[in-house]
Amino acid sequence: MPQNTQPSFAEVIRDTDRSAVHLEMRDAYGDNERFAAWRHGARINWDDRATWWRGFHDQIAEAAARGVSIRRARIVSEPVSEYIRWEHYVTRANVSAGEQVRWLPRRLASDLALPGNDYWLFDDRLARIHHFAGDGSLVADEFSTEPAVLKLFAASFEAVWERGIPHEEYTV
Template sequence: MNAQQPSFAECLRDTARSAVHLEMRDDYGDNERFAAWRAGSRIAWDDRSSWWRPFHDQIAAAVARGVSIRRVRIISEPVSEYIRWEHYMTRANLAAGEEVRWVPRRLSSDLVLPCNDYWLFDDRLARIHHFAGDGSLVEDEFSCEPAVLKLFAASFETAWERGITHEDYVV
């Protein structure tokens, strides 16, 4: 990643109204927490210090400033093991103040969606994620191109409208 590109924390800190995140992969590669979950480890949700991360601080601070933070996950069904884990872990996102919806891929065939996951900050800056086939992040690309921002804003909103709230989506 280019040193001049802003970090996620900087992007969020400079956001005044909304940050939206569209996710469309069924697997984002292995990580320590996912491996522990697969091995049977479960979160002690009563012990916030055991699961709260700096990311949650950033989200909670933005929400406290009045920023709306929404996430939509386009997923295949039956869901992958990774998506089952993400659904389980979404409780932390909600606790930080995010709103999360799920869209089964079978319900998204008529949606126009970009090929990559992205964050969109105040409809002014897109942080586009490029992943390898194994789910690992290759790089982030940033865009302020009006056509890209317009497409991302519209695609997110149509997916959001189609989405099932986290509380109502059962994996």
């Protein structure tokens, strides 16, 4: 699919009927302003939703309100990286929007068949595959409807989810 014809996340999640799952397997995803601020001591005022709620959260909340199950699983090295400590901290926003999140220590994933890239899988019919540079910055997204890819992604996500520790129980 040519780059300029790829649907946005908002379009894909709007067309999702049953489930959206996201598998993340990196220990860092590049620098960003919010991470930099956190590293310098800034903390979120969770009582002031307007300061942390973003368009992404609206999209997740709208899908969840329609009955879409939204699950995110993260495979992480331990001890966790500074980036993962921050990501764990800000995951409260994802959960508030309607996501279920689990964490799996990498040492518990050694016997799992996992794809080489992070991805979203929508209704087991469309995969959005993320390609990252070595520094963690996003290079490109690729979409796939290839049955073998969808099958691998569905199976790998469920295997990680089954072993994962719910966000509220996982400490960093």
